[in-house]
Amino acid sequence: MNKIILIGGGGHCKSVIDVIEQEARFEIAGIIDKPELLGTKILGYPVIGNDSDIEILAKKYKYALVTVGQIKSPLLRIKLFDLAAKAGFTLPSIVSPLAHASKHSKIGNGTVVMHHAIINANVSIGNNCIINSKALIEHDCSISNNCHISTNATINGEVKIGSKCFIGSNVTVKDNTTIEENSFIKAGTLFK
Numbered sequence: 001m002n003k004i005i006l007i008g009g010g011g012h013c014k015s016v017i018d019v020i021e022q023e024a025r026f027e028i029a030g031i032i033d034k035p036e037l038l039g040t041k042i043l044g045y046p047v048i049g050n051d052s053d054i055e056i057l058a059k060k061y062k063y064a065l066v067t068v069g070q071i072k073s074p075l076l077r078i079k080l081f082d083l084a085a086k087a088g089f090t091l092p093s094i095v096s097p098l099a100h101a102s103k104h105s106k107i108g109n110g111t112v113v114m115h116h117a118i119i120n121a122n123v124s125i126g127n128n129c130i131i132n133s134k135a136l137i138e139h140d141c142s143i144s145n146n147c148h149i150s151t152n153a154t155i156n157g158e159v160k161i162g163s164k165c166f167i168g169s170n171v172t173v174k175d176n177t178t179i180e181e182n183s184f185i186k187a188g189t190l191f192k
Helices: 011-023 051-060 075-087
Strands: 002-007 026-032 045-049 063-066
Touching: 002 011, 002 051, 011 026, 026 051, 045 051, 051 063, 051 075, 063 075
Parallel strands: 002 026, 002 063, 026 045
Antiparallel strands: none
């Protein structure tokens, strides 16, 4: 089984660990986090380095995934994704076996699809995105790079979401809507 390094050890990392364990495609070799956490464990996996070790670890491991969450800003996730890619890591997409991703959809590098999310036909999702638990992405949607579609969000058909957007929990986006890049849609909003 291929080994993978997780970059970021907070709450989102814990949820992603569960998805990786369920998917059973990768073995988690370790986690990159703050220097003071070196030698500690997160759900049984060791913290083996910090951001400054990314290049060194890329010589030993092929795969990495950014496991920092995204609420207020996508900038840290973007920075870490770019650092990992520049270091030579392959950033795979990770899809929970409890999710449904249509074979007619496209999911970008470094994107994680969490438990019970649904991605329907002819959907395109960019790189470095989070499609969180129970999110519904309906047919013909386009989600650009570096977006977080939160828990229970409903993105109806033919929606276009620009890069670096945050769509909060329980948001409903009306069909045929365009959301401009860098948008922050707060939880529970009806966006039309």
